[in-house]
Amino acid sequence: MVGKIAVEAVEEKRQRLDELSKFIWNHPEAGFKEYKAQEKVVELLKEEGFQVETGVGGVPTAIKAVFGSGHPVIGFMGEFDALPGLSQRVSSTKETIEGQPYGHGCGHNLLCTAHVGGAIGLKEEMIKRNLPGTIALFMCPGEELLTGKPLMARGGAFEGIDVAVNFHPNKINEATTGVSTAVNSMKFHFHGKTSHAANAPENGRSALDAVELTNVGANYLREHVPSDVRIHYTITNGGVVPNIVPDEAEVWYYVRAFSREVVEDVYERLVCVANGAAMMTDTTVEVEFLGGCYNTQNNIVLANVVAEAMNEIPQEPWSEEELAFAAALDEKTADSAKATTKKYGLSKDTHLYTGPGKVTSFNSYGSTDIGDVMHLLPTAYFFTACTNMGAPAHSWQFTACAGSSIGEKGMIYAAKVMAVYGAKLIENPELIKQAKEVFDKQMEGRVYKCPIPDHVGVPQ
Numbered sequence: 268m269v270g271k272i273a274v275e276a277v278e279e280k281r282q283r284l285d286e287l288s289k290f291i292w293n294h295p296e297a298g299f300k301e302y303k304a305q306e307k308v309v310e311l312l313k314e315e316g317f318q319v320e321t322g323v324g325g326v327p328t329a330i331k332a333v334f335g336s337g338h339p340v341i342g343f344m345g346e347f348d349a350l351p352g353l354s355q356r357v358s359s360t361k362e363t364i365e366g367q368p369y370g371h372g373c374g375h376n377l378l379c380t381a382h383v384g385g386a387i388g389l390k391e392e393m394i395k396r397n398l399p400g401t402i403a404l405f406m407c408p409g410e411e412l413l414t415g416k417p418l419m420a421r422g423g424a425f426e427g428i429d430v431a432v433n434f435h436p437n438k439i440n441e442a443t444t445g446v447s448t449a450v451n452s453m454k455f456h457f458h459g460k461t462s463h464a465a466n467a468p469e470n471g472r473s474a475l476d477a478v479e480l481t482n483v484g485a486n487y488l489r490e491h492v493p494s495d496v497r498i499h500y501t502i503t504n505g506g507v508v509p510n511i512v513p514d515e516a517e518v519w520y521y522v523r524a525f526s527r528e529v530v531e532d533v534y535e536r537l538v539c540v541a542n543g544a545a546m547m548t549d550t551t552v553e554v555e556f557l558g559g560c561y562n563t564q565n566n567i568v569l570a571n572v573v574a575e576a577m578n579e580i581p582q583e584p585w586s587e588e589e590l591a592f593a594a595a596l597d598e599k600t601a602d603s604a605k606a607t608t609k610k611y612g613l614s615k616d617t618h619l620y621t622g623p624g625k626v627t628s629f630n631s632y633g634s635t636d637i638g639d640v641m642h643l644l645p646t647a648y649f650f651t652a653c654t655n656m657g658a659p660a661h662s663w664q665f666t667a668c669a670g671s672s673i674g675e676k677g678m679i680y681a682a683k684v685m686a687v688y689g690a691k692l693i694e695n696p697e698l699i700k701q702a703k704e705v706f707d708k709q710m711e712g713r714v715y716k717c718p719i720p721d722h723v724g725v726p727q
């Protein structure tokens with residue numbers, strides 16, 4: 268089997284990898300603040316003989332680690348940020364960890380470590396079999412803010428990579444060809460004039476009125492956009508008390524769609540709505556563009572390579588304890604568990620997935636900034652079983668699984684899959700050629716343009 272040495276190497280490093288994953292899980296950090304995780308990842312990769320660079324593409328917590336030389340250059344696209352409000356113990360009931368505002372409710376501790384393990388495994392295969400090529404492992408900050416990879420791309424971090432791979436913890440073993448949405452995130456800051464709301468309302472110009480009229484306008488806009496568009500908002504400042512006319516108010520919007528072009532069009536129209544609201548209320552508006560990313564664009568050639576690797580590597584069996592833990596979690600999210608088993612055609616009693624690696628084509632209305640890498644070079648995107656069936660993405664249940672042996676098994680499996688994926692591509696350059704042909708066809712002559720304007724800097 269191609270990649271046998273790589274698989275054995277991952278297994279040999281298992282304890283070290285698990286330590287890294289647990290460290291990151293125990294020290295969850297916000298996007299662009301992943302300094303503790305960065306230090307640990309750099310330490311391990313240096314030990315393993317990689318050439319390591321930080322601050323790649325102008326993003327301070329980003330990492331690039333290189334091994335080997337020449338082509339093909341295989342990119343491993345890791346992430347390591349956590350989410351606010353999702354602190355949780357490894358428990359089947361909701362138990363937050365005191366003093367810990369963040370948690371790995373998207374499992375990026377597993378995501379990070381699987382890419383590190385995959386790169387180490389492939390490196391061993393390359394050394395022992397004297398294979399050509401280069402491993403380029405990246406840790407990409409701020410994925411939850413959907414801007415880490417676009418900012419790194421803007422800084423030129425991904426130049427010279429032939430093909431890449433991105434793994435994410437999820438519910439089943441699946442290489443996806445479905446599409447996730449592109450997104451723009453922006454805040455509208457309105458400025459009005461304060462006054463006593465009862466004694467002198469005529470002197471006031473309410474910034475909150477402008478926010479409300481923007482939302483009314485946005486809700487009318489919904490009817491006249493393509494059906495894949497999603498517009499959602501939250502009022503982040505609505506004033507202080509009812510008897511003061513608010514002179515400052517703010518609303519935060521996301522606009523999503525399955526293509527970048529549609530997002531940009533709807534975004535422009537939404538800015539017009541906000542300008543109209545300002546005009547109606549005699550206030551002014553400032554638009555703060557927070558970030559954006561591309562939709563995903565999966566590569567069927569590479570998805571097939573991932574699925575083939577999945578089916579050659581045995582998935583570890585789940586223990587009785589793991590199955591009981593997952594069943595207890597599923598009791599709390601029975602509707603979500605039912606929807607997942609139905610989606611994948613599994614028995615409704617399934618709590619942890621065991622089965623073949625599949626190529627699927629489900630679309631997702633969520634977004635991930637791997638979409639930007641996918642518009643630069645052919646990239647595979649896949650999932651392994653790391654949680655119970657009902658764990659919602661971004662939930663305390665997900666945090667619990669990401670810190671448990673369930674997540675660890677899914678992570679090690681994913682590391683092996685990525686190592687074998689890399690070995691298969693190095694062995695068979697024809698696959699890379701085919702993947703590039705698919706990519707060129709998808710791009711139809713379009714050129715990647717970072718969605719984040721140059722004046723928007725890296726969040727500090």
Ligand SMILES: [Zn+2]
Pocket residue numbers: 373374375410435
């Ligand atoms: Zn995630």
